[in-house]
Amino acid sequence: MTPQNDRFWETKDLSELTSEEWESLCDGCAICCLHKIEEEKTGDIYYTYVSCLLLDNSTCRCKSYENRFSQVKDCLKIKLKGFNRMHLLPESCAYRRLSESKNLEWWHPLISNDPNTVHEANISIRDKAIPEENVHPDEIINFVFFKVE
Numbered sequence: 001m002t003p004q005n006d007r008f009w010e011t012k013d014l015s016e017l018t019s020e021e022w023e024s025l026c027d028g029c030a031i032c033c034l035h036k037i038e039e040e041k042t043g044d045i046y047y048t049y050v051s052c053l054l055l056d057n058s059t060c061r062c063k064s065y066e067n068r069f070s071q072v073k074d075c076l077k078i079k080l081k082g083f084n085r086m087h088l089l090p091e092s093c094a095y096r097r098l099s100e101s102k103n104l105e106w107w108h109p110l111i112s113n114d115p116n117t118v119h120e121a122n123i124s125i126r127d128k129a130i131p132e133e134n135v136h137p138d139e140i141i142n143f144v145f146f147k148v149e
C-alpha cells in the first residue's frame with residue numbers, strides 16, 4: 001500500500017475526490033455486503049450476520065466485483081456522484097464518517113498503511129458472517145447484528 005502523505009480526505013470534500021481517491025476510502029470491512037432488513041412499521045434498518053452470495057468471507061472480497069450489479073440486484077452502488085444512501089452505511093465506514101465530518105480511525109488502511117488493521121481491530125466481518133446459502137430467507141431475521149443509527 002502506498003503511504004498517503006497528502007491526506008486528501010482531510011483537505012477535500014467528498015465531491016472533489018478523484019475516482020482513485022474515492023475507491024481508496026473503502027477499508028475492505030465488507031459490512032455493507034451483509035443482508036439488511038427493514039422493520040415495516042418504523043422503517044428502521046438492521047444489518048444481519050448473513051452475507052451476500054458473492055462475498056468471500058475469509059478475505060472480505062467480492063467474488064465478482066466487476067459484474068456485481070448485474071448479479072446482485074440490491075448490491076449498494078456506493079459511487080462518487082449522486083450517492084444519497086450514506087445513512088445505510090455502518091458508522092465505521094469512511095464514506096459515512098467523512099460525510100459526517102468525522103476523521104478516519106487508526107485502523108483505516110490509509111492511516112495505518114496496512115490493509116490488515118481493519119481486520120485486526122475487529123471492524124471487518126472476516127470469518128464472522130454466515131453465507132446466505134446457509135440460511136433460509138425466512139430465518140434471516142434471527143441473525144440481527146446491529147441497528148443502523
Ligand code: SF4
Pocket residue numbers: 025026027028029030031032033078089090092093094095
Ligand atoms: S462499509 Fe464502507 S468501508 Fe466497509 S466495505 Fe462497505 S463501502 Fe467499504
Ligand code: SF4
Pocket residue numbers: 032033034052053054055056061062063064065068069072074075076
Ligand atoms: S455483490 Fe459483491 S460487493 Fe455487492 S454486496 Fe455482494 S459481495 Fe458485496
